[in-house]
Amino acid sequence: MDNKDAKNAEEEKISKEMAQVEIMIGQILRIGVIISAVIMLIGFIAYGIQGSTGLPSHGAVTITAIATGLLSFKSGSVMMLGLFCLILTPVLRVVVSIYAFYVEKDSLYVWITSAVLVILLFALFIGHS
Amino acid sequence: MTQVIIMLAVGLIAGIAGAILGLGGGIIITPVLTLAMGINIKYAIGASIIAVIATSSGATIAYLRDNVLNLRVAMFLEIFTTIGAILGAILNGILSPVVLYLIFGLLLIYSGYNMIRKLRAGSEILQRVHPDPIAEKLELNSSYYDKAADKTVDYQVEHVPAGAAVMFGAGIASGLLGIGSGAFKVMALDTFMKMPLKPSTSTSNLMMGVTAAASATVYFFNGSIQPLIAVPLALGILVGATMGSRIMQILPSRWIRIIFVPIIFYIGLQMFLKGFGVNI
Numbered sequence A: 001m002d003n004k005d006a007k008n009a010e011e012e013k014i015s016k017e018m019a020q021v022e023i024m025i026g027q028i029l030r031i032g033v034i035i036s037a038v039i040m041l042i043g044f045i046a047y048g049i050q051g052s053t054g055l056p057s058h059g060a061v062t063i064t065a066i067a068t069g070l071l072s073f074k075s076g077s078v079m080m081l082g083l084f085c086l087i088l089t090p091v092l093r094v095v096v097s098i099y100a101f102y103v104e105k106d107s108l109y110v111w112i113t114s115a116v117l118v119i120l121l122f123a124l125f126i127g128h129s
Numbered sequence B: 001m002t003q004v005i006i007m008l009a010v011g012l013i014a015g016i017a018g019a020i021l022g023l024g025g026g027i028i029i030t031p032v033l034t035l036a037m038g039i040n041i042k043y044a045i046g047a048s049i050i051a052v053i054a055t056s057s058g059a060t061i062a063y064l065r066d067n068v069l070n071l072r073v074a075m076f077l078e079i080f081t082t083i084g085a086i087l088g089a090i091l092n093g094i095l096s097p098v099v100l101y102l103i104f105g106l107l108l109i110y111s112g113y114n115m116i117r118k119l120r121a122g123s124e125i126l127q128r129v130h131p132d133p134i135a136e137k138l139e140l141n142s143s144y145y146d147k148a149a150d151k152t153v154d155y156q157v158e159h160v161p162a163g164a165a166v167m168f169g170a171g172i173a174s175g176l177l178g179i180g181s182g183a184f185k186v187m188a189l190d191t192f193m194k195m196p197l198k199p200s201t202s203t204s205n206l207m208m209g210v211t212a213a214a215s216a217t218v219y220f221f222n223g224s225i226q227p228l229i230a231v232p233l234a235l236g237i238l239v240g241a242t243m244g245s246r247i248m249q250i251l252p253s254r255w256i257r258i259i260f261v262p263i264i265f266y267i268g269l270q271m272f273l274k275g276f277g278v279n280i
Helices: A002-052 A061-069 A075-103 A105-127 B002-021 B026-036 B041-060 B073-089 B097-121 B132-137 B158-179 B183-192 B197-221 B227-250 B253-275
Strands: B143-147 B152-157
Touching: A002 A075, A002 B026, A002 B227, A061 A075, A061 A105, A075 A105, A075 B041, A075 B073, A075 B197, A075 B227, A105 B073, A105 B197, B002 B026, B002 B197, B002 B227, B002 B253, B026 B041, B026 B253, B041 B197, B041 B227, B073 B158, B073 B183, B097 B158, B097 B183, B097 B253, B132 B158, B132 B227, B143 B197, B158 B183, B158 B197, B183 B197, B183 B253, B197 B227, B197 B253
Parallel strands: none
Antiparallel strands: B143 B152
Protein backbone atom coordinates (compact mmCIF):
# COMPACT_ATOMS: atom_id res chain seq x y z
CA MET A 1 0.00 0.00 0.00
CA ASP A 2 2.78 2.42 1.00
CA ASN A 3 4.59 1.41 -2.14
CA LYS A 4 1.60 2.31 -4.28
CA ASP A 5 1.21 5.68 -2.57
CA ALA A 6 4.86 6.43 -3.14
CA LYS A 7 4.46 5.54 -6.80
CA ASN A 8 1.44 7.81 -7.18
CA ALA A 9 3.26 10.64 -5.44
CA GLU A 10 6.18 10.15 -7.80
CA GLU A 11 3.91 10.26 -10.86
CA GLU A 12 2.18 13.36 -9.55
CA LYS A 13 5.54 15.03 -9.06
CA ILE A 14 6.55 14.28 -12.67
CA SER A 15 3.27 15.57 -14.10
CA LYS A 16 3.58 18.77 -12.03
CA GLU A 17 7.12 19.19 -13.27
CA MET A 18 5.94 18.60 -16.86
CA ALA A 19 3.27 21.27 -16.50
CA GLN A 20 5.88 23.76 -15.27
CA VAL A 21 8.24 22.83 -18.11
CA GLU A 22 5.45 23.22 -20.69
CA ILE A 23 4.61 26.69 -19.40
CA MET A 24 8.28 27.67 -19.43
CA ILE A 25 8.59 26.43 -23.02
CA GLY A 26 5.48 28.40 -23.96
CA GLN A 27 7.09 31.52 -22.53
CA ILE A 28 10.39 30.94 -24.36
CA LEU A 29 8.56 30.53 -27.68
CA ARG A 30 6.42 33.59 -27.03
CA ILE A 31 9.53 35.68 -26.26
CA GLY A 32 11.24 34.39 -29.44
CA VAL A 33 8.31 35.36 -31.66
CA ILE A 34 7.84 38.73 -29.92
CA ILE A 35 11.55 39.57 -30.34
CA SER A 36 11.39 38.92 -34.10
CA ALA A 37 8.15 40.93 -34.38
CA VAL A 38 9.67 43.88 -32.48
CA ILE A 39 12.81 43.88 -34.69
CA MET A 40 10.61 43.82 -37.82
CA LEU A 41 8.49 46.65 -36.42
CA ILE A 42 11.54 48.78 -35.57
CA GLY A 43 12.91 48.24 -39.10
CA PHE A 44 9.56 49.11 -40.56
CA ILE A 45 9.24 52.35 -38.59
CA ALA A 46 12.85 53.20 -39.52
CA TYR A 47 11.87 52.72 -43.17
CA GLY A 48 9.08 55.25 -42.70
CA ILE A 49 11.64 57.76 -41.38
CA GLN A 50 14.56 56.95 -43.74
CA GLY A 51 12.39 56.54 -46.85
CA SER A 52 14.58 53.77 -48.32
CA THR A 53 15.70 50.29 -47.34
CA GLY A 54 19.39 50.77 -48.09
CA LEU A 55 19.41 47.33 -49.76
CA PRO A 56 19.68 46.57 -53.49
CA SER A 57 16.13 46.19 -54.87
CA HIS A 58 16.85 42.81 -56.43
CA GLY A 59 19.46 40.04 -56.55
CA ALA A 60 21.00 37.84 -53.88
CA VAL A 61 21.24 39.03 -50.29
CA THR A 62 24.50 38.40 -48.48
CA ILE A 63 25.17 38.25 -44.76
CA THR A 64 27.85 40.93 -45.26
CA ALA A 65 25.36 43.31 -46.88
CA ILE A 66 22.91 42.87 -44.01
CA ALA A 67 25.66 43.23 -41.37
CA THR A 68 27.01 46.43 -42.96
CA GLY A 69 23.48 47.82 -43.17
CA LEU A 70 22.86 46.98 -39.51
CA LEU A 71 25.98 48.90 -38.41
CA SER A 72 24.59 52.07 -39.98
CA PHE A 73 21.00 51.18 -38.90
CA LYS A 74 19.63 50.85 -42.44
CA SER A 75 15.91 49.97 -42.25
CA GLY A 76 16.11 47.16 -44.86
CA SER A 77 18.80 45.32 -42.93
CA VAL A 78 16.89 45.64 -39.64
CA MET A 79 13.78 44.20 -41.33
CA MET A 80 15.83 41.34 -42.83
CA LEU A 81 17.25 40.59 -39.37
CA GLY A 82 13.70 40.44 -37.99
CA LEU A 83 12.64 38.09 -40.80
CA PHE A 84 15.68 35.89 -40.16
CA CYS A 85 14.77 35.68 -36.46
CA LEU A 86 11.23 34.69 -37.51
CA ILE A 87 12.65 31.90 -39.72
CA LEU A 88 14.53 30.62 -36.67
CA THR A 89 11.43 30.42 -34.43
CA PRO A 90 10.38 26.95 -35.69
CA VAL A 91 13.96 25.79 -35.05
CA LEU A 92 13.61 27.07 -31.48
CA ARG A 93 10.36 25.07 -31.25
CA VAL A 94 12.21 21.88 -32.15
CA VAL A 95 15.03 22.59 -29.69
CA VAL A 96 12.70 23.18 -26.72
CA SER A 97 10.69 20.07 -27.67
CA ILE A 98 13.84 17.96 -27.26
CA TYR A 99 14.15 19.37 -23.75
CA ALA A 100 10.46 18.67 -23.00
CA PHE A 101 10.82 15.01 -24.02
CA TYR A 102 14.02 14.79 -21.97
CA VAL A 103 12.20 16.00 -18.84
CA GLU A 104 9.43 13.52 -19.61
CA LYS A 105 12.14 10.81 -19.70
CA ASP A 106 10.94 9.83 -23.19
CA SER A 107 14.22 8.81 -24.75
CA LEU A 108 12.64 7.54 -28.00
CA TYR A 109 11.30 11.03 -28.73
CA VAL A 110 14.48 12.75 -27.58
CA TRP A 111 16.12 10.80 -30.42
CA ILE A 112 13.37 11.41 -32.98
CA THR A 113 13.24 15.15 -32.28
CA SER A 114 17.05 15.41 -32.30
CA ALA A 115 17.01 13.76 -35.73
CA VAL A 116 14.56 16.43 -36.91
CA LEU A 117 16.87 19.14 -35.58
CA VAL A 118 19.91 17.66 -37.38
CA ILE A 119 17.99 17.44 -40.70
CA LEU A 120 16.74 21.00 -40.21
CA LEU A 121 20.21 22.42 -39.49
CA PHE A 122 21.54 20.56 -42.53
CA ALA A 123 18.80 22.16 -44.65
CA LEU A 124 19.50 25.64 -43.24
CA PHE A 125 23.17 25.15 -44.10
CA ILE A 126 22.45 23.95 -47.65
CA GLY A 127 20.24 26.98 -48.17
CA HIS A 128 23.05 29.34 -47.39
CA SER A 129 25.71 27.75 -49.58
CA MET B 1 1.34 53.48 -47.70
CA THR B 2 -1.79 51.92 -49.25
CA GLN B 3 0.27 48.85 -50.12
CA VAL B 4 1.37 48.53 -46.49
CA ILE B 5 -2.19 48.69 -45.19
CA ILE B 6 -3.32 46.11 -47.75
CA MET B 7 -0.43 43.81 -46.71
CA LEU B 8 -1.32 44.14 -43.02
CA ALA B 9 -4.99 43.43 -43.75
CA VAL B 10 -4.27 40.48 -46.07
CA GLY B 11 -1.88 39.14 -43.43
CA LEU B 12 -4.48 39.46 -40.69
CA ILE B 13 -7.11 37.55 -42.70
CA ALA B 14 -4.65 34.92 -43.94
CA GLY B 15 -3.37 34.44 -40.39
CA ILE B 16 -6.83 33.92 -38.91
CA ALA B 17 -7.88 31.50 -41.68
CA GLY B 18 -4.53 29.70 -41.73
CA ALA B 19 -4.48 29.07 -37.99
CA ILE B 20 -8.06 27.75 -37.95
CA LEU B 21 -7.61 25.45 -40.95
CA GLY B 22 -3.97 24.41 -40.51
CA LEU B 23 -3.05 25.85 -43.91
CA GLY B 24 -0.10 28.01 -44.88
CA GLY B 25 -2.19 30.83 -46.28
CA GLY B 26 -0.55 30.67 -49.72
CA ILE B 27 -4.00 30.16 -51.22
CA ILE B 28 -4.98 33.67 -50.04
CA ILE B 29 -1.62 35.43 -50.26
CA THR B 30 -0.27 34.32 -53.65
CA PRO B 31 -3.31 35.43 -55.72
CA VAL B 32 -3.60 38.75 -53.87
CA LEU B 33 0.09 39.51 -54.40
CA THR B 34 0.38 38.35 -58.01
CA LEU B 35 -3.07 39.07 -59.48
CA ALA B 36 -4.35 42.00 -57.45
CA MET B 37 -1.07 43.79 -56.75
CA GLY B 38 0.98 42.72 -59.76
CA ILE B 39 3.93 41.53 -57.70
CA ASN B 40 6.45 39.21 -59.39
CA ILE B 41 5.75 35.50 -58.67
CA LYS B 42 9.30 35.08 -57.31
CA TYR B 43 8.66 37.62 -54.54
CA ALA B 44 5.17 36.21 -53.96
CA ILE B 45 6.68 32.77 -53.30
CA GLY B 46 9.27 34.30 -50.98
CA ALA B 47 6.49 36.12 -49.11
CA SER B 48 4.48 32.88 -48.95
CA ILE B 49 7.31 31.03 -47.21
CA ILE B 50 7.52 33.79 -44.59
CA ALA B 51 3.72 33.71 -44.30
CA VAL B 52 3.76 29.98 -43.53
CA ILE B 53 6.31 30.45 -40.74
CA ALA B 54 4.47 33.48 -39.32
CA THR B 55 1.16 31.55 -39.29
CA SER B 56 2.80 28.58 -37.58
CA SER B 57 4.64 30.65 -34.96
CA GLY B 58 1.70 32.99 -34.36
CA ALA B 59 -0.57 30.00 -33.70
CA THR B 60 2.08 28.51 -31.39
CA ILE B 61 2.19 31.47 -29.02
CA ALA B 62 -1.58 31.85 -28.58
CA TYR B 63 -1.46 29.49 -25.61
CA LEU B 64 1.39 28.84 -23.19
CA ARG B 65 0.31 25.19 -23.07
CA ASP B 66 -1.17 23.81 -26.24
CA ASN B 67 -3.52 21.00 -25.29
CA VAL B 68 -4.71 20.28 -28.80
CA LEU B 69 -1.70 19.55 -30.98
CA ASN B 70 0.02 16.16 -30.92
CA LEU B 71 3.74 16.84 -30.49
CA ARG B 72 4.79 13.18 -30.93
CA VAL B 73 2.93 12.84 -34.22
CA ALA B 74 4.38 16.18 -35.37
CA MET B 75 7.99 15.32 -34.61
CA PHE B 76 7.83 11.74 -35.89
CA LEU B 77 6.32 12.83 -39.22
CA GLU B 78 8.58 15.87 -39.45
CA ILE B 79 11.47 13.50 -40.21
CA PHE B 80 9.69 12.51 -43.44
CA THR B 81 8.59 16.01 -44.52
CA THR B 82 11.98 17.64 -43.94
CA ILE B 83 13.88 14.89 -45.80
CA GLY B 84 11.27 15.16 -48.57
CA ALA B 85 11.66 18.95 -48.67
CA ILE B 86 15.44 18.72 -49.06
CA LEU B 87 15.07 16.03 -51.75
CA GLY B 88 12.49 18.19 -53.54
CA ALA B 89 14.85 21.17 -53.54
CA ILE B 90 17.68 18.98 -54.93
CA LEU B 91 15.42 17.39 -57.58
CA ASN B 92 14.25 20.81 -58.74
CA GLY B 93 14.76 20.84 -62.52
CA ILE B 94 15.36 17.08 -62.69
CA LEU B 95 11.95 15.70 -61.74
CA SER B 96 8.95 16.70 -63.84
CA PRO B 97 6.42 18.50 -61.66
CA VAL B 98 3.53 17.37 -63.90
CA VAL B 99 3.19 13.95 -62.26
CA LEU B 100 3.31 15.52 -58.79
CA TYR B 101 0.61 18.03 -59.67
CA LEU B 102 -1.65 15.25 -60.94
CA ILE B 103 -1.06 12.89 -58.00
CA PHE B 104 -1.48 15.54 -55.32
CA GLY B 105 -4.40 17.17 -57.09
CA LEU B 106 -6.23 13.84 -57.13
CA LEU B 107 -5.28 13.07 -53.52
CA LEU B 108 -6.70 16.40 -52.35
CA ILE B 109 -9.94 15.86 -54.28
CA TYR B 110 -10.21 12.39 -52.71
CA SER B 111 -9.58 13.99 -49.33
CA GLY B 112 -12.36 16.50 -49.93
CA TYR B 113 -14.73 13.66 -50.86
CA ASN B 114 -13.68 11.82 -47.71
CA MET B 115 -14.42 14.91 -45.60
CA ILE B 116 -17.93 15.15 -47.06
CA ARG B 117 -18.46 11.50 -46.13
CA LYS B 118 -17.36 12.27 -42.58
CA LEU B 119 -19.76 15.22 -42.44
CA ARG B 120 -22.63 13.01 -43.64
CA ALA B 121 -21.80 10.27 -41.15
CA GLY B 122 -22.20 12.69 -38.24
CA SER B 123 -20.10 11.61 -35.28
CA GLU B 124 -16.58 10.34 -35.90
CA ILE B 125 -15.25 6.98 -34.79
CA LEU B 126 -12.17 7.67 -32.71
CA GLN B 127 -11.65 4.38 -30.87
CA ARG B 128 -10.95 1.12 -32.66
CA VAL B 129 -11.31 -2.38 -31.26
CA HIS B 130 -7.85 -3.28 -32.53
CA PRO B 131 -5.40 -0.45 -31.90
CA ASP B 132 -2.72 0.13 -34.52
CA PRO B 133 0.49 -1.61 -33.34
CA ILE B 134 2.85 1.00 -34.84
CA ALA B 135 0.91 3.86 -33.29
CA GLU B 136 1.06 2.08 -29.92
CA LYS B 137 4.78 1.50 -30.19
CA LEU B 138 5.40 5.16 -31.08
CA GLU B 139 2.96 6.31 -28.36
CA LEU B 140 1.04 8.39 -30.91
CA ASN B 141 -2.44 7.84 -29.43
CA SER B 142 -3.51 10.80 -27.38
CA SER B 143 -6.36 13.00 -26.22
CA TYR B 144 -7.26 16.66 -26.49
CA TYR B 145 -9.58 19.01 -24.68
CA ASP B 146 -12.32 20.27 -26.99
CA LYS B 147 -13.46 23.70 -25.82
CA ALA B 148 -16.51 23.79 -28.13
CA ALA B 149 -17.78 20.42 -26.90
CA ASP B 150 -16.44 21.04 -23.35
CA LYS B 151 -14.95 17.56 -23.02
CA THR B 152 -11.71 15.63 -23.33
CA VAL B 153 -11.61 13.56 -26.51
CA ASP B 154 -9.46 10.43 -26.59
CA TYR B 155 -8.35 9.30 -30.02
CA GLN B 156 -6.20 6.70 -31.72
CA VAL B 157 -3.91 7.14 -34.68
CA GLU B 158 -4.00 4.66 -37.57
CA HIS B 159 -2.13 3.82 -40.78
CA VAL B 160 1.16 5.37 -39.69
CA PRO B 161 3.14 4.13 -42.76
CA ALA B 162 0.57 5.59 -45.17
CA GLY B 163 0.61 8.90 -43.30
CA ALA B 164 4.42 8.94 -43.32
CA ALA B 165 4.44 8.22 -47.09
CA VAL B 166 2.03 11.10 -47.79
CA MET B 167 4.13 13.38 -45.57
CA PHE B 168 7.29 12.40 -47.49
CA GLY B 169 5.55 13.15 -50.80
CA ALA B 170 4.17 16.38 -49.36
CA GLY B 171 7.71 17.36 -48.38
CA ILE B 172 8.96 16.72 -51.93
CA ALA B 173 6.04 18.70 -53.37
CA SER B 174 6.60 21.69 -51.10
CA GLY B 175 10.37 21.64 -51.68
CA LEU B 176 9.97 21.25 -55.44
CA LEU B 177 6.85 23.30 -56.13
CA GLY B 178 6.55 25.48 -53.03
CA ILE B 179 2.90 24.49 -52.63
CA GLY B 180 0.48 22.79 -50.30
CA SER B 181 2.46 23.17 -47.11
CA GLY B 182 -0.60 22.79 -44.90
CA ALA B 183 -3.27 21.15 -47.09
CA PHE B 184 -1.21 17.96 -47.58
CA LYS B 185 -0.46 17.72 -43.87
CA VAL B 186 -4.06 18.05 -42.77
CA MET B 187 -4.91 15.46 -45.44
CA ALA B 188 -2.30 12.99 -44.15
CA LEU B 189 -3.39 13.43 -40.52
CA ASP B 190 -7.15 13.59 -41.00
CA THR B 191 -7.84 11.41 -44.07
CA PHE B 192 -5.07 8.83 -43.76
CA MET B 193 -4.20 8.64 -40.08
CA LYS B 194 -7.78 9.23 -38.87
CA MET B 195 -6.92 11.90 -36.33
CA PRO B 196 -9.76 14.23 -35.25
CA LEU B 197 -9.86 17.52 -37.16
CA LYS B 198 -8.72 19.94 -34.43
CA PRO B 199 -5.55 18.03 -33.49
CA SER B 200 -4.98 17.59 -37.25
CA THR B 201 -5.09 21.31 -38.05
CA SER B 202 -3.03 22.41 -35.05
CA THR B 203 -0.43 19.66 -35.58
CA SER B 204 -0.28 20.69 -39.26
CA ASN B 205 0.26 24.27 -38.10
CA LEU B 206 3.29 23.33 -36.06
CA MET B 207 4.72 21.06 -38.75
CA MET B 208 4.39 23.47 -41.67
CA GLY B 209 6.49 26.06 -39.82
CA VAL B 210 9.31 23.55 -39.30
CA THR B 211 9.15 22.32 -42.92
CA ALA B 212 9.09 25.88 -44.27
CA ALA B 213 12.08 26.82 -42.12
CA ALA B 214 14.00 24.01 -43.86
CA SER B 215 13.62 25.71 -47.24
CA ALA B 216 13.36 29.34 -46.07
CA THR B 217 17.10 30.08 -46.03
CA VAL B 218 17.29 29.29 -49.76
CA TYR B 219 14.72 31.99 -50.47
CA PHE B 220 16.20 34.33 -47.87
CA PHE B 221 19.65 34.38 -49.46
CA ASN B 222 18.64 34.25 -53.13
CA GLY B 223 16.79 37.54 -52.86
CA SER B 224 13.21 36.21 -53.12
CA ILE B 225 12.25 37.80 -49.82
CA GLN B 226 11.51 41.51 -50.13
CA PRO B 227 11.35 43.09 -46.67
CA LEU B 228 8.78 45.69 -47.72
CA ILE B 229 6.39 42.93 -48.78
CA ALA B 230 7.24 40.26 -46.23
CA VAL B 231 7.46 42.40 -43.07
CA PRO B 232 3.98 44.01 -43.06
CA LEU B 233 2.52 40.68 -44.19
CA ALA B 234 4.29 38.80 -41.38
CA LEU B 235 3.22 41.33 -38.74
CA GLY B 236 -0.41 41.08 -39.85
CA ILE B 237 -0.23 37.29 -39.89
CA LEU B 238 1.31 37.01 -36.42
CA VAL B 239 -1.63 38.93 -34.95
CA GLY B 240 -4.17 37.07 -37.12
CA ALA B 241 -2.79 33.61 -36.35
CA THR B 242 -2.82 34.27 -32.60
CA MET B 243 -6.50 35.19 -32.91
CA GLY B 244 -7.25 32.30 -35.28
CA SER B 245 -5.73 29.78 -32.93
CA ARG B 246 -8.10 30.94 -30.17
CA ILE B 247 -11.10 31.00 -32.49
CA MET B 248 -10.30 27.45 -33.68
CA GLN B 249 -10.54 26.07 -30.16
CA ILE B 250 -14.06 27.37 -29.57
CA LEU B 251 -15.41 26.53 -33.05
CA PRO B 252 -17.22 23.19 -33.37
CA SER B 253 -15.16 20.72 -35.47
CA ARG B 254 -18.07 20.31 -37.85
CA TRP B 255 -17.96 23.99 -38.83
CA ILE B 256 -14.23 23.84 -39.46
CA ARG B 257 -14.79 20.84 -41.72
CA ILE B 258 -17.57 22.64 -43.60
CA ILE B 259 -15.22 25.60 -44.27
CA PHE B 260 -12.43 23.19 -45.19
CA VAL B 261 -14.24 21.12 -47.85
CA PRO B 262 -14.63 23.77 -50.61
CA ILE B 263 -11.07 25.02 -50.00
CA ILE B 264 -9.51 21.58 -50.31
CA PHE B 265 -11.56 20.88 -53.48
CA TYR B 266 -10.39 24.19 -54.92
CA ILE B 267 -6.70 23.56 -54.17
CA GLY B 268 -6.99 19.99 -55.49
CA LEU B 269 -8.68 21.05 -58.73
CA GLN B 270 -6.24 23.92 -59.21
CA MET B 271 -3.30 21.55 -58.83
CA PHE B 272 -4.78 18.84 -61.05
CA LEU B 273 -5.44 21.35 -63.86
CA LYS B 274 -1.97 22.82 -63.44
CA GLY B 275 -0.68 19.33 -64.33
CA PHE B 276 -2.31 19.86 -67.73
CA GLY B 277 -0.96 23.38 -67.98
CA VAL B 278 -4.24 25.11 -67.12
CA ASN B 279 -4.09 27.88 -64.55
CA ILE B 280 -7.22 28.90 -62.65
